[in-house]
């Protein structure tokens with residue numbers, strides 16, 4: 001029979017990075033797999049976030065970016081959130097969402113950053129900030145969206161808030177949504193979005 | 205696997221639409237506007253899911269949002285146009301972005317029609333009729 | 342609630358807080374994510390371990406788990422929590438895809454003598470890797486021209502033992518054509534079937550936790566990973582981490598097959614989606 005037994009997997013090569021200096025060198029390497037390995041290795045250092053942050057700003061390899069973002073989330077802390085926040089302005093949608101998703105995964109550590117971003121003057125940034133709130137059930141994030149919705153004058157941004165509130169809102173969200181729909185009575189999409197959201201909110 | 209939520213009103217003749225948007229509310233909006241008009245509507249959450257669906261089922265039109273996680277609308281259209289089996293699918297792109305540069309980028313990617321959100325239902329139906337060559341029911 | 346027995350107190354319920362802490366611990370170690378809807382499943386298993394380790398309650402059992410340097414108790418509880426359902430020739434169309442499309446595509450780029458490495462992750466009680474071996478012998482015309490290595494891994498040490506043993510009940514081999522059953526198995530007296538030793542010897546079983554980067558790093562240059570019906574037990578963050586790990590276990594151009602109800606599209610954009618005649622699969626890009 002031609003099937004052969006695989007040689008038992010080699011024990012992992014000893015970590016290629018004996019010290020911080022070697023991680024710093026590797027994260028700027030021309031070889032993406034080196035950079036990825038360095039992103040994982042940074043976790044072991046107190047300034048791991050800085051090591052990653054420095055490179056993330058210019059990194060273009062999708063697999064390396066993914067490794068860096070996963071590690072920022074794993075390290076956690078408001079500082080990791082501060083590194084991710086500027087990416088919400090990235091020209092690449094994939095990167096904007098990757099950052100929003102990572103901020104969401106950071107949970108409470110991202111809340112201060114969320115509070116600032118959701119009031120950003122760029123409506124597109126506010127849309128991405130709303131994504132951060134998705135999944136933060138029943139918390140402060142929902143209340144912030146409820147408070148800001150009445151004054152949101154970009155209708156697409158408001159619709160993004162409604163979209164997220166449909167998922168994370170409480171029975172108390174309903175009056176805010178109804179009020180908004182009344183003010184935009186002429187907009188059929190807003191009416192539909194509010195009706196749909198109302199149907200999805202938990203009952204009082 | 206993905207047939208569950210397709211309800212063609214006129215079996216055999218219904219044009220098949222692939223609605224691609226990360227917002228469940230937007231997808232529901234398109235569905236309730238288009239299904240009664242006789243279309244079979246299938247949904248995808250982002251460009252990647254849309255590619256998977258388009259590769260397994262033939263569609264007559266894709267209605268695509270721009271801003272989506274994992275694979276955005278423009279990347280989806282570029283990838284689709286470069287993939288032999290699905291290269292010719294007509295695309296209606298909907299977006300919250302309304303600068304000339306956004307529209308030019310969409311055209312360059314291979315979008316057939318670009319509409320700024322929000323879209324009224326009758327407008328949506330009109331564009332869809334035209335782009336699928338469907339008889340008005 | 343506590344029932345007081347003659348000699349010691351045995352907890353018979355788990356508080357919400359204990360349940361959450363326990364699930365959180367398991368999640369961090371394995372990626373498996375259990376919500377409240379799985380409580381009926383978790384609770385009896387947890388309480389059984391609390392009783393068997395003679396812990397005074399869930400809290401002290403949790404400390405035992407945390408500070409058990411041998412990892413022995415973690416292994417036992419993980420074994421109790423995994424869902425190991427599997428059978429021969431499950432989702433046969435993917436095996437057809439392997440021999441009809443994936444392997445021809447892969448070997449075009451290989452030099453003679455280079456091995457073809459296929460990894461069943463997770464393999465549970467072994468039906469999947471043995472199915473792969475049998476399918477290749479039965480359906481791949483080039484099977485004699487290549488060195489084929491089949492690797493098989495799971496986090497659950499109990500299922501690995503059974504996989505190595507190679508004895509299967511009638512339900513498990515139900516989908517195999519009679520002729521195939523006759524060629525690769527010996528019937529036993531109790532309606533069970535023993536797989537041929539040559540097949541048993543040809544598969545390399547090992548314990549691997551997908552969520553453990555160090556363990557995953559030992560696997561390199563894989564051509565195809567069958568990763569079926571495991572990520573459904575994970576949440577999105579662990580799915581992304583698993584996808585990222587597997588990406589780097591594969592050679593550029595290597596493939597991943599997921600279970601038929603699973604899709605990468607919601608949690609990872611690292612792979613290209615490829616449609617072949619029999620299945621949708623994911624490919625690590627060449628560059």
Ligand SMILES: C[S@@+](CC[C@H](N)C(=O)[O-])C[C@H]1O[C@@H](n2cnc3c(N)ncnc32)[C@H](O)[C@@H]1O
Pocket residue numbers: 371372373423424425426427428431462463464465466469494495496497500549550551552568569570571574600
């Ligand atoms: C339902 S079985 C799937 C078996 C086979 N792939 C199939 O599709 O028939 C799921 C397996 O995943 C394994 N598993 C769960 N979490 C794991 C982890 N973190 N690492 C490795 N295996 C894991 C379980 O032990 C179980 O055997």
